[in-house]
Amino acid sequence: MAYKQGEPLSTVTRDLLREEETYTAGGFGPLPGFIVSGKGSTMRDVDNQDIIDFACTMSAVNLGHSHPKVTAAVVESLQNVSQTNIAIHNAKWPSLAKRLCQKLGYDKVAAMTSGAEAADSAVKIAWKWGIARKGISPMDVTVLGCSDNYHGLTSGIWPIMNPGCGQEGYGISSKQVTNRNPKTGALLRYGHVEDFEAVLSDMHSVVAGIMMEPIHGTLRTFEQEIQFATSVRQLCKKYNILFISDEVRMGSGKTGRFLCSDWLGTENKPDMITLGKSITGGAYPASYVLGFNETMDLIEPNQVASTFAMSPAGTAATLAALSVYEDEQLLQRATVIQERWMAITSNWNHPFLRFCTARGADLCIMFKDHMGDVTPRRVARLAYQKGVLVYPQSPRIRISVALTITDEELDKGMRALTEVMDEIAFYREIPGSTHRVDDISAGF
Secondary structure: OOOEOOOOOOHHHHHHHHHHHHHOOOOOOOOOOOEEEEEEOEEEEOOOOEEEEOOHHHHOOOOOEOOHHHHHHHHHHHHHOOOOOOOOOOOOHHHHHHHHHHHHOOOEEEEEOOHHHHHHHHHHHHHHHHHHOOOOOOOOOEEEOOOOOOOOOOOOOHHHOOOOOOHHHHOOOOOOEEOEOOOOOOEOOOOOHHHHHHHHHHHHHHEEEEEEOOOOOOOOOHHHHHHHHHHHHHHHHHHOOEEEEEOOOOOOOOOOOOOHHHHHOHHHOOOEEEEOHHHHOOOOOOEEEEEOHHHHOOOOOOOOOOOOOOOHHHHHHHHHHHHHHHHOOHHHHHHHHHHHHHHHHOOOOOOOEEEEEEEOOEEEEEEOOOOOOOOHHHHHHHHHHOOEEOEEEOOEEEEEOOOOOOHHHHHHHHHHHHHHHHHHHHEOOOOOOOOHHHHOOOOO
């Protein structure tokens, strides 16, 4: 096959990129495309190209774009009232709190707005539990995390993520909320229960909690992750330590069960969980921490709260999304997506691939290192040119598929990716296939 050239970026895309770079700061590492609309799993960009969404803002849009039931609920809520909190109650919040607790098997729920707020609040609650219930000194109380897990970028929670991803430049560090062994500095690696056995055998008396994404999607098999998370949860029971499951990304039905921690079995139920992203179908920001009375009753007024927590629109979106998950039997759909993905990728035979894997509708392509012009970002950019959006994060491509995706959209996206994998080695220049984020450790 002759060498190929990628398509140039359009004038409107280049202009928007230039304007964004001039006037904005922060963000992640997006591909050079700009979306103007979306329905279900099909979006349209400024160049009038239809794009199959295989990214879903990292599981924030599990119900697809503009799901009619969720959208209608949010619109109706906003037409009725903008915001009620702090000085007065939202009339629908008690019903949602009851529904979440009864559905998920917890005693109480606290509301926030973002997933980072939820994770930060869960750590704060665990600290207080450690001091009040376990008798740990406030100077020593510690919550541990796990390598490569994402919990947010606020200054309170960022230290629990991998070192070297920018915290040091902001002077942000902590031995009381960390994914390193506080004594040795060794990273507590995802998939390595021996790291947790070592740190807890030495420091269990000062550890109040361990927070992790139990199912992360980066090990070769689903079973490896279930076994690892189960083993860590059992260590928490042994040493009287809270096990906190961050369900922001992998909850809300993504893995084929409503909570990813459900795969650990009822006997290993987490002490606390965090929810966000697609708990509202992505239609309005809301996040939650759920736990048992032993932890949640420690919270006093003005200690775990947020201006837009318990918002009418967020409440309406969550109630509507919960109904959609149940009414449309979407947990089963996650299993169908996983089976379809594994069947298709089992036929991929490329020298640059390590493996492909899936956790329900959360999919992953893992690449070998140092494979020349075959990089995750070049693959992702070529995929976008062929009409499918995936997210490159070296050494992998992250794929998140909406549970509402049609068979036609799913097959179209899978065909495009298969074509990309077959052709990528024959491409030279692919405009838009570099980003400075690729030289910065993400920490997750």
